[in-house]
Amino acid sequence: MSKSLSPSAIKVQRALIEKGFSMEILELPTSTRTAVEAAQAVGCHVAQIVKSLVFKTKHSEKPILVLASGANRVNEKAIEALIGEPLGKADAEFVRQQTGFVIGGVPPLGHIQPILTFIDQDLFQFEEIWAAAGTPNAVFKLTPQALPEMTNGEIIKIT
Ligand code: 5CA
Numbered sequence: 001m002s003k004s005l006s007p008s009a010i011k012v013q014r015a016l017i018e019k020g021f022s023m024e025i026l027e028l029p030t031s032t033r034t035a036v037e038a039a040q041a042v043g044c045h046v047a048q049i050v051k052s053l054v055f056k057t058k059h060s061e062k063p064i065l066v067l068a069s070g071a072n073r074v075n076e077k078a079i080e081a082l083i084g085e086p087l088g089k090a091d092a093e094f095v096r097q098q099t100g101f102v103i104g105g106v107p108p109l110g111h112i113q114p115i116l117t118f119i120d121q122d123l124f125q126f127e128e129i130w131a132a133a134g135t136p137n138a139v140f141k142l143t144p145q146a147l148p149e150m151t152n153g154e155i156i157k158i159t
Helices: 005-019 034-040 077-083 092-098 119-126 144-153
Strands: 025-027 049-057 063-069 116-122 129-132 140-142 154-156
Touching: 005 025, 005 140, 034 049, 034 129, 034 140, 049 077, 049 116, 063 077, 063 092, 063 119, 063 144, 077 116, 077 154, 116 119, 116 144, 119 154, 140 144
Parallel strands: 049 129, 063 116, 116 154
Antiparallel strands: 025 140, 049 063, 129 140
C-alpha cells in the first residue's frame, strides 16, 4: 500500500484489499472532482468515469448510491419505481455523514455503512472504467464487472 496516499484514499485502498481486489489507487496532482475533470486527468472518455451520486429517500431519509456513467443523467423516476419511494435532495453534509466521504471523492465502496446501490448498465460497454477513491484527487481503474462484486449493487438502466 502506498504511504503517500491521504487518509481517505487509504480507507478505500483498505476496503478494496479486504474484498480481495488488487486495484491501485492513484492520487493525482490535478482535480478529479467532476467526471469531466477525472476523464481529463486519466485520459479516458467521460462515459468511462463512474459518477457516485448519492440520493436521499424522501420519507425514510436513507441514502441511495447510484453509480452512473459520466455521460449519463440519472432518471430519478426509474430509481423511485425500483425502491417504491420518492427521492429527495441529498446535500453535501448528508453525503459526508452517510458515506464518510466528501462530494467529488465518494467511492463505490468503503463507506461508513452499507448503502443500497444501483449500477448503470451503460458502464458495461467498456473494458475499463475509473471510479473515485475517497478524495477529489483520487481515482482507481477497474473493470465494470468488478463493480457489482464490490458493491452488491443491482445493474439497471438509469437513463
Ligand atoms: N470524482 C468524480 C468521479 S471519478 C466524482 O465524484 N464525480 S461525481 O459526479 O460523482 O461527483 C460530483 C457529483 O456530486 C455531481 O455530479 C453532483 O451530482 C454532486 N454534487 C455536487 N455538488 C453538490 C451539492 N452541493 N450537493 C449535492 N450534490 C452535489
